[in-house]
Amino acid sequence: MEALTALIVGLLVAASVYLMLARNFMRFLFGLILLSNAANLVIFASGRMTPGAPALVPYGEDAPLGAVGNALPQALVLTAIVIGFGLLAFTLALAFEAYRRLRTMDSDKMRYAEPKEERE
């Protein structure tokens, strides 16, 4: 199971690097999404993959009975997903507004903040 997850993480990172090397900002953004999902999988796997019991405490007990899955990485991943989602929503809105105002998605042509003589 760990080996499979590691493979998937590797694939995701490779695909995201490929996408992020593109000049088109949208492709960069898709690469970013894949990369953040790869990071989430890394956290998930770091809690050790155990098949079986969820981390639930039976009624009237103080601790789970027997061995259960590690709940902490799942909580961390959940937090990371929520934060990542918020940032992504902002970035998409930014990309849209930038396209509307700058009329381009090509990062090589985004030179408005550079000195005049360096602009194309």
Added chain:
Amino acid sequence: MMSWLLVMPIAIPFATAVVAYLMRMSPSGRWVSVFGSVLSLIASIALLVAVLEHGVIAAQMSNWEAPFGITLVADFLGVVMVVITAITGLATAIYALGEIPERLEKLGYHALFQTLIAGVTGAFLTGDVFNLYVWFEVMLISSFGLLVLGGSREQLDAGIKYVALNLVSTIVFLAGIGMLYGVAGTLNMADLREAVANAENQGLVTVIAMLFMVGFGVKAAVFPLFFWLPASYHTPSFAVSAVFAGLLTKVGVYALMRMFTLVFVGDIGFTHEILIWVSVLTMLTGVLGAAAQTDFRKILSFHIISQIGYMTLGLALFTPLALMGGVFYLVHHIIVKANLFLVSGVANKLAGHTDLNRIGGLYKSSPFLAALFVIPAFSLAGFPPLSGFWAKYLIVKASIELEAWLIAFVALLVGLLTIFSMTKIWGEAFWKPHPKGDDAAAPLAAAPVAMLAPIIALAACTIVIGLFAQPFWVVAERAAAELLDPAGYAAAVLGRLP
């Protein structure tokens, strides 16, 4: 009681942000921001007094004991950074009264600004790595908002680059946290020290350390990772760029200092050696980049990078003196750099632009502003008796003590080249006549008092740190001693001696 002291510097800016957002349509909303900043400053000074009295203070949120709950902890370095953050926050909040137009206020400028301060303060006070990530995000999302607020083309262009590169660094940092948890089984910083030292696979620990170095390195804008900074810092309003220049990169440096003294000390010969050369190249590329620029704020932006090199060098050399120099440099630099950006805002207001080719005559029209520029500019270059002299002196002395002659030489050379850039700004903006004629530069009276008062106050801070360096010196020394021997830190957090 102690936990209240620790929570207040974070809670006050958040509360202020909420009130400021609700009052964003009313002209009195801006005073909420100033009032909240004053309260934050009081709270952080109260925390400083408590730390001076009792040593390291730690509190467990909701009484979940460390290492399970979220820990807030204030050691010397943390609390000093919190106080400086509050000072910079107050200065820029007052400056915003004179600079930020009503249009931006209605979009929620003050709320975003206070959230940024809360995020920065939280990053300085947290004792948990994942919590540090969360504070980074709070800081990041509000800085995104502040950067593009107003939505000019330059800002959107800068925003794309800033957002893209910072998001990548955040993901690298997050992946590092995941792997660190996998190796150590804990995320509490004090607990991590032991757990990482006892980890079976030390090679993997070094890999994780490099992930953290890259993640924080982007935030701190060190050598190969700084490109987002000069692409963006010259586009937002001046109050925003001042607070960015003062605080944001320094959070990255602080995080490097924290993790690479507390947790990743197993393979200093490898990690800190890399950091030394990164620092040297950061100092050089920053200052050389500045030499090629002709925009007031772009020159200053490149100088942030070159100065960051000194701070990380203090960490990389890893002797008590060098770390002390690094801490001193942090404090000095935040005040000086924020102040220079504030000055550039007044220069823009009086002379009409920040492009040095299109302005001039400021010395003639307002000699007082020229004096206010010279103080932080000379301090940046390291002239005695200003604060920058002591900061550079400590770093150079530490490298000479290690017989690292090349590093000491580069540190001195970069100081010299800094003067070159500062004299360029001086010559172009202040001395040469204004290209549009003698009367084109407005007199100082045209700038609101709210814009000048914070500049005067910060310049006074620079002079005070320079002339009465002793107490600051002692605080930096104790902060460095705590960093090198974190037993007190660990004891305060975990409630037992490690």
